[in-house]
Amino acid sequence: MAGIRALQRSDLPQVSTLFAQVMGGASAEHVAPYFHRILFEDPWADPDIPSLVHEGPDGGIVGFIAASTRRMVLDGRKVRMAVSSNLVAHPDWRSKGVGALLNRKLLGGPQEFTLADRANDDSRGLWLGLGGQELTGRSIAWFRVLAPAATAGELVGRRSARLGRAARLLSRPVDALGGRLVPPPPRPAGSTEDLTAEVLAEQVATAGRRLRLRPDYDAEYLEWVLGEVRRLDRGALAARLVRGPQGRVLGWFLYLLTPGGVAEVLQVGVTGTDPDPVLDHLVAHAAAQGASAVQGRLEPVTAGLIGRPGVVVRKNARALVHAEANVLGLLSSTTALCSHLDGEWLVSHAARQ
Ligand SMILES: CC(C)(COP(=O)(O)OP(=O)(O)OC[C@H]1O[C@@H](n2cnc3c(N)ncnc32)[C@H](O)[C@@H]1OP(=O)(O)O)[C@@H](O)C(=O)NCCC(=O)NCCS
Incomplete structure (x- = not known):
């Protein structure tokens, strides 16, 4: 019927x-x-x-x-x-x-x-x-460019495989000559270490004292999500906990380093109110892994990158929500954690199967 x-x-x-x-x-x-x-x-x-x-x-x-x-x-x-x-x-x-x-x-x-x-x-x-x-805001993507010609090649390649191959061939010598066109990656104080599902669940719950809206992660769920991200076979997953110079946890980040060299950010979280040191560690880590660019979505936690040298913005997929006014307001504020890891990103790969 x-x-x-x-x-x-x-x-x-x-x-x-x-x-x-x-x-x-x-x-x-x-x-x-x-x-x-x-x-x-x-x-x-x-x-x-x-x-x-x-x-x-x-x-x-x-x-x-x-x-x-x-x-x-x-x-x-x-x-x-x-x-x-x-x-x-x-x-x-x-x-x-x-x-x-x-x-x-x-x-x-x-x-x-x-x-x-x-x-x-x-x-x-x-x-x-x-x-x-x-x-x-969430319908806007930002790119922190590290190697301009390689990033341009990757973006062209997303539209045309043939032009992308040609652009990538040219990119290496061009980036070698023109590397000074973009600022070098930051050298933040402190360190990063591997972030397990268990630690991520703990950190989100702890940061949750400050956050008014956040995922209610448990280790079993996160193991599953991270396992599925790896299964997509779209690149290497980096999940890092960030510590400041005194060893205090400042936040964390997760990204996928795609074969095209773009580090696609899945989540950035901060334990305090200043995301800048965590964002600096994110960019520095991706650069050390050989990324040509770091790509993320404009979220309150990453908004501080906009306007920085080497950062460009572009239209992204639409972010739509059906919610009461309080949730709508929170989603546009720094008191919410709702990242790619929590939204449609993971479940939007059917067309690539
Ligand atoms: C997007 C897609 C699912 C829409 O499905 P559809 O059945 O053709 O769309 P509908 O007939 O329901 O709606 C068409 C329009 O009529 C309106 N409409 C028709 N009947 C309606 C009803 N009974 N109640 C409410 N609205 C109705 C819709 O609001 C819509 O208005 P819009 O053109 O201003 O947006 C379809 O075009 C599709 O499969 N596209 C390819 C896949 C895709 O792009 N999916 C979206 C992924 S993000």
Whole structure:
């Protein structure tokens, strides 16, 4: 019967075929196990907030929206954030309300608020029509350039593989000559060390005394998330705890160093109120690993990088939220921790499978 219902494991072959058909380039055979892992094996998967399918009159699936639950603490209260992702409608069923109805059903769930932070312009239209808002700051990406020609080659390569190869070939000698065009990486005082899932959970809980909105991490969940990040095979994961010169913990950072040389920031956290030393350690660490640039999203914790020499900004995927005014306000402030690690980033790799 036509209508919306919760996704079942047995729907995955059909959903993956639909997804691969809509998102050219994805292979249904690889998408199905990926969806199985990120939607059903997630330790925080919550049957109250299921992914949804829209059936057509003959029972075939004509639309899909993925939902993931993130446990959060809001002003000391345990709440749930739903992360919406991978919305698709069958090409024969476009503009008939399938996407809007799936979105509306998900937004109406029992969660405190809902986030889609890798969205495109089509999703933005749907969300704004359903009472959502755009977090315009989080829709901006920044790059701290370390090797300008290599960064340019990588960015060109994201649009055209052929031009990217040519640009990368030229980049090495150009960067060797023009390295002085950008400031060298900072040399921050203090040190960094490996950050385990257990320590990250502890640090977020400790920093949580200052944060009004944060993830409610536990080691089991973080082990799973970090395992999935590694499984994406998109580069080497760096997870570091930052200490100041006296050994006090100042914060932490996690990034993926992609084969193109861009260090993609997944999370920056600070224990105090000054993120600058942690950001300096992040850039210095990525530079020491050979990164040509560090790329992040404009979040309150990384805002201090904007305007610094060597930092450029660019349009990013849209960050959309459906929330009450208090949560909206917190998400734009330094008293919230809600990073790529918590949003859609992890679950947005289906099209690359
Ligand atoms: C994005 C996508 C899922 C939209 O699905 P769709 O079923 O064609 O969209 P809908 O028919 O629900 O909505 C189309 C418009 O009609 C409106 N609409 C139609 N019926 C509606 C209803 N019953 N209730 C509310 N709004 C409705 C929507 O608000 C929307 O308005 P907009 O064009 O101003 O944004 C679809 O185009 C798609 O699969 N695109 C490719 C994948 C993609 O880009 N996904 C988003 C990933 S971030």
